[in-house]
Amino acid sequence: MSSDPKTSEIKKICKSLIGCxxxxxxxxxxxxxxTQLGEIDNCNIIGxxxxxxxxxxxxxxxxxxxxxxxxxxPDFYNSKIWEWELKxxxxxxxFDISNFNSYISQLExxxxxxxxxxxxxxxxxxxxxxxITITDFKLxxxxxxxxxxxxxxxxxxxxxxxxxxxxxxxxxxxxxVYKTPIxxxxxxxxAIDKTPxxxxxxxxxINNIYNQFYKLQFSKIIQSLK
Numbered sequence: 548m549s550s551d552p553k554t555s556e557i558k559k560i561c562k563s564l565i566g567c568x569x570x571x572x573x574x575x576x577x578x579x580x581x582t583q584l585g586e587i588d589n590c591n592i593i594g595x596x597x598x599x600x601x602x603x604x605x606x607x608x609x610x611x612x613x614x615x616x617x618x619x620x621p622d623f624y625n626s627k628i629w630e631w632e633l634k635x636x637x638x639x640x641x642f643d644i645s646n647f648n649s650y651i652s653q654l655e656x657x658x659x660x661x662x663x664x665x666x667x668x669x670x671x672x673x674x675x676x677x678x679i680t681i682t683d684f685k686l687x688x689x690x691x692x693x694x695x696x697x698x699x700x701x702x703x704x705x706x707x708x709x710x711x712x713x714x715x716x717x718x719x720x721x722x723x724v725y726k727t728p729i730x731x732x733x734x735x736x737x738a739i740d741k742t743p744x745x746x747x748x749x750x751x752x753i754n755n756i757y758n759q760f761y762k763l764q765f766s767k768i769i770q771s772l773k
Contacts, residue, residue: 553629556608564670629665637673640671641714647710667686669718669721670684693713710738736757
């Protein structure tokens with residue numbers, strides 16, 4: 548139930564990028580050999596580009612660090628065990644954490660993996676005249692990036708009455724000390740109970756999640772006594 552042993556090292560590498568300036572450019576070569584250079588000034592591609600930019604920095608010091616599947620989750624693995632998700636935003640963190648129903652299914656299937664073996668690398672940036680400047684960074688666990696004080700038990704995006712994507716809290720509220728694993732479990736189970744979404748068996752799902760969580764807590768206590 549512990550986090551990636553390389554967590555502190557990965558955090559240090561990511562924090563070293565604060566203040567760096569990134570230019571994303573392109574080169575077009577026509578059939579006649581003419582070449583045209585340009586800059587890309589499009590915030591929609593920054594997250595995807597950051598995966599390729601960040602990876603070699605971490606891999607240089609941690610050879611067990613590798614990319615995840617293309618267009619899939621997670622963004623990175625370490626030692627084939629630990630999962631890392633990369634999130635980037637400009638003004639306010641409006642990125643998707645996961646589809647609501649999909650995330651509930653993943654928690655039910657393997658809570659330890661989604662809660663304790665997955666961490667989030669969150670970069671804040673400014674985009675001006677094609678230049679990306681990394682202005683801040685936080686490394687978070689899932690329970691630290693959720694807002695629990697809104698209209699719903701957990702912060703999320705609604706579409707036509709359906710709970711669609713789980714969304715993050717504000718950047719300043721991430722890592723708040725009052726956010727704990729048990730708070731996350733209670734709120735996510737409350738969300739399962741209240742969601743208008745169609746779930747196969749809400750009671751079974753809630754019991755499954757609680758059972759996994761308390762088994763992990765019991766295991767942690769036993770390990771501490773050895």
